[in-house]
Structures are given as structure tokens and as C-alpha cells.
Amino acid sequence: xxxxxxxxxxxxxxxxxxxxxxxxxxxxxxxxxxxxxxxxxxxxxxxxxxxxxxxxxxxxxxxxxxxxxxxxxxxxxxxxxxxxxxxxxxxxxxxxxxxxxxxxxxxxxxxxxxxxxxxxxxxxxxxxxxxxxxxxxxxxxxxxxxxxxx
Numbered sequence: 001x002x003x004x005x006x007x008x009x010x011x012x013x014x015x016x017x018x019x020x021x022x023x024x025x026x027x028x029x030x031x032x033x034x035x036x037x038x039x040x041x042x043x044x045x046x047x048x049x050x051x052x053x054x055x056x057x058x059x060x061x062x063x064x065x066x067x068x069x070x071x072x073x074x075x076x077x078x079x080x081x082x083x084x085x086x087x088x089x090x091x092x093x094x095x096x097x098x099x100x101x102x103x104x105x106x107x108x109x110x111x112x113x114x115x116x117x118x119x120x121x122x123x124x125x126x127x128x129x130x131x132x133x134x135x136x137x138x139x140x141x142x143x144x145x146x147x148x149x150x
Contacts, residue, residue, distance in 0.1 A: 020141045021063065022110040022120075024148075025074045027051040029058055031067040046070060052108065053129040061109070086147040088122060089138035097138060108132050110144050120144060 027050050034047035045064040052059050063070070085101040092098065106124045113119040113136055122137040122144065137144070 019112045019114075021061070021112075022141045022145050022148075023048070023050065023061070024104060024107055024109070026105070027108075028070075028074070029055075031070060033067065034062060036062055050109075052132070053125060083148065083150065086144070088135075088144070091119065091136040091138050100135070104148055107148075110137070110141055112141055113137075 028048055029051055030049040031046050032049075033044070035042055035044050037043075043064060045062055046067045048061045048063060048070070050059050050061050083104055085103045088100045088102055090098050090100045102124050106127075108123040108125055110120045110122040113121045118138075118140060120137045120139055120141050120143075121134060123132050123134045125132055139147075
């Protein structure tokens, strides 16, 4: 009934809270200036077309930075491509942690975690690029970026 529909919408709602995001430069297929209306306010920024898996279904990410600003960030990052993997400390739901070594090519993206400014929500592709796995990492977005650009 209508009440159940409202409950469903509340349980599956989308928040528009801005979060710091880390992306992998090799996955950026295109960047274009864009505007979005969020909560009645027009926000200008950049729409990034971003590669996923075998790139048959790229996704789009809207950010509030300009394309020129993003390009500057990409150009100041490490371009030697000599990092085989980075160490991520995965936080398990039972409170334990485990070391996870990921090659940059398998990392999809990472965001500031919604429940802790000291953690990240990190997404990476499995070995055969068939699915994206999301974990809570015990590093900030800046910390992961520093590891990737070391």
C-alpha cells in the first residue's frame, strides 16, 4: 500500500552529502562541464565518464571541481607507474583488521566513509573484473592518495 511505498523510499533514500572522492586517473575516459540541481540549488562542476571493469558499461561521477582543476591533480600525481600494490587495512565488521594488498589497476574509487572521517569506503574490482567489492578501510582518502602517488 501507499504507506509501505513511503517506508521503502525512506529506507532506500539517497543523501546528497558531499564527500571527498579519490579516483584512478587511468579510468577517466572523459570530463565535461556540467550542472546539477541538488535540493533546489544549481551546482556547477564536472561530469566524469569513468571506466568500470572491461569498460563496456562506463559510469558517470559528478564532482564540484572544474575539469582543469582535476587535470592539474592528475598531472601532479606520480606518473612513473612503478607501484605494484598498496597496503590497505581492511576493517572487518567484527572489529578485527586485515592487511589487503591491491594493485592500483583494481581500485575503482574511494570516498570518505560516512561514519568516520578517519576511514574510507574503498571499492575495488575482483581479479576477473566481474564485480566491485566495497570495504571499510582504516585510511583517509588523502592517505590512500599518498600511497598511490608515493
